[in-house]
Amino acid sequence: MKLRKKIVNYYHSLVRRYKYLRSIKSFNIFLLLVTPKDYEKRVGVCLGCKYIEGNDCSVCGCNVYDKSKYITEVCPKGKWL
Numbered sequence: 001m002k003l004r005k006k007i008v009n010y011y012h013s014l015v016r017r018y019k020y021l022r023s024i025k026s027f028n029i030f031l032l033l034v035t036p037k038d039y040e041k042r043v044g045v046c047l048g049c050k051y052i053e054g055n056d057c058s059v060c061g062c063n064v065y066d067k068s069k070y071i072t073e074v075c076p077k078g079k080w081l
């Protein structure tokens, strides 16, 4: 009986750790992304920019749809932060 209780407790502790780690991962991803409104603004500026070639910025070489998602990225010409 004691062994069964230990196994159940161990299983529950693993589930709690898994949920905790999963929540931290989601939190970090959301911290790195701009809001949908800012994302649309950034992409809109890029689409009207003279440096865009296809989906890429000819100055930095990045795909503007990917680059615009992250708060760590900036426009190399200072058109958006």
Ligand code: SF4
Residues within 6 Å of the ligand: 045, 046, 047, 049, 050, 051, 052, 056, 057, 058, 059, 060, 064, 074, 075, 076, 077, 078, 079, 080
């Ligand atoms: S990142 Fe800046 S320079 Fe590059 S396409 Fe967008 S607005 Fe233009």
